[in-house]
Amino acid sequence: MIQFEGVAKTYQSGKQEIHALNGIDLTVETGEIYGVIGFSGAGKSSLIRTVNLLERPSAGRILIHGQDVLTLSSKKIRTIRKDIGMIFQHFNLLNSKTVYHNVAMPLLLAKTPKADIEKQVKDLLDFVGLADQAQKYPDQLSGGQKQRIGIARALATNPSVLLCDEATSALDPQTTKSILDLLRKINKEYNITILLITHEMGVIREICDKVAVLEAGKVIEQGSVFDIFSNPQQPTTKRFVRSVMNDELPESLLEQIQDAQSDHAIYRLQFTGTSVGKPFMSRVSRDFKVDLNVLFGNITELQGIPYGNLIVEFSGEPSEIERALSSIRDSNIHIEEVNNYVS
Numbered sequence: 001m002i003q004f005e006g007v008a009k010t011y012q013s014g015k016q017e018i019h020a021l022n023g024i025d026l027t028v029e030t031g032e033i034y035g036v037i038g039f040s041g042a043g044k045s046s047l048i049r050t051v052n053l054l055e056r057p058s059a060g061r062i063l064i065h066g067q068d069v070l071t072l073s074s075k076k077i078r079t080i081r082k083d084i085g086m087i088f089q090h091f092n093l094l095n096s097k098t099v100y101h102n103v104a105m106p107l108l109l110a111k112t113p114k115a116d117i118e119k120q121v122k123d124l125l126d127f128v129g130l131a132d133q134a135q136k137y138p139d140q141l142s143g144g145q146k147q148r149i150g151i152a153r154a155l156a157t158n159p160s161v162l163l164c165d166e167a168t169s170a171l172d173p174q175t176t177k178s179i180l181d182l183l184r185k186i187n188k189e190y191n192i193t194i195l196l197i198t199h200e201m202g203v204i205r206e207i208c209d210k211v212a213v214l215e216a217g218k219v220i221e222q223g224s225v226f227d228i229f230s231n232p233q234q235p236t237t238k239r240f241v242r243s244v245m246n247d248e249l250p251e252s253l254l255e256q257i258q259d260a261q262s263d264h265a266i267y268r269l270q271f272t273g274t275s276v277g278k279p280f281m282s283r284v285s286r287d288f289k290v291d292l293n294v295l296f297g298n299i300t301e302l303q304g305i306p307y308g309n310l311i312v313e314f315s316g317e318p319s320e321i322e323r324a325l326s327s328i329r330d331s332n333i334h335i336e337e338v339n340n341y342v343s
C-alpha cells in the first residue's frame, strides 16, 4: 500500500518558487493498478518520483506498507528502493551493455551470486518474451522491446511496487497495448501494486482500477475507473473522459438541440450493467403519450461492465414527458438534461 498524506513539492528556480505539488492525499491499495492523469505541468512526474525519493517532498508523509519513507536512514532507503521497481518513458537503458547485462545490473549491484543471476535473468527475459535477445544491445531493438527490458530490469529485485512514468508515451498504439497487457499480467501473476502516470486517458481505461486527476499540483477528482468515466464531475476530467469515450455530440446535432421546439426535450440517458439492453423505449412509448427519437448513441465496456449512452428526443406534453422520465429513472437509467451537457 502506498499512502500520500499532504504531500507538497516546491522547486526553487532562481528566485522563483514553483509549487509543483500542493497537498496530495492519495491511497493506493495493495494489488491495485492506480493511474494518475494530468496535462503537462500538472505535477505527475514530481508525484511519482517522491515514492522512491528520487524527489524529496517539501512537506507531508509518504507511507509504503505503513512505513514513513521520509524518516528512514540512507541504508533503509536503499533497501526500500529494491522493493520499488520503476520504468520510464525513454527506457533509461545502458546502451553500451547487452540486454542480459541491463537486466542483471540490479542483481550485480545487490551482489547476487553469479549462478542465481543467470537463472533469474533467463526467467525474466522469458517472462517478458525476449529470451532470444539476451546478447543484443538496446540500439538493436524496437521501442516496445526496449520497454520489455526496462520491465525485466525493474522486476529483477522482486519488488512489491512498480512505478510507471509515462511508460507507453513513446510507443505506437499496438505496442502500447502489448506493454499494457504485460503490466496487467505482472499485476495479476505477481500481485505487484502498480502506480502509473500518464497523459493518455486510453491507458487509464485499458488497465487501471482507480484513477486520480491531477491539476496544478492538486488531486481534483479520484475514484474507480468506472465511476470517473461514467460520471466525471470536473471540467478537466470531462475533457479527459471525452478524449476516449467518443461521445462528443456532432455539430449538426448541437444545432438541432438548440433549435428544439418547446414541446421537445432532449436528454442523455446513461445505462450501466444490467440496465443496458432493457427494452425501455417501446415500453415508455406504449405507457405514456410521448414519442422518442434516438439522436445519438453508443455502447461500450468499462472494467468489464457494459456502459451505454443515448441522446434521446422526447416529444409530447411536458407532464407526460415528466412521467416517462420518472419511469425510466426507476429502471436504474441515469438521466441528464442535454443543455447541461452542452454547456
Ligand SMILES: Nc1ncnc2c1ncn2[C@@H]1O[C@H](COP(=O)(O)OP(=O)(O)OP(=O)(O)O)[C@@H](O)[C@H]1O
Binding pocket: 011, 012, 013, 018, 019, 020, 038, 039, 040, 041, 042, 043, 044, 045, 046, 047, 199
Ligand atoms: N527540477 C525542477 N526545477 C524547477 N521546476 C521544476 C522541476 N521539475 C518540475 N518542475 C516544475 O514543476 C511543475 C510540475 O512539473 P512535473 O514535471 O511534475 O509535471 P508533469 O505533470 O509530469 O508534466 P509533464 O507531463 O510535462 O512531464 C512544472 O511547472 C515544472 O516546470
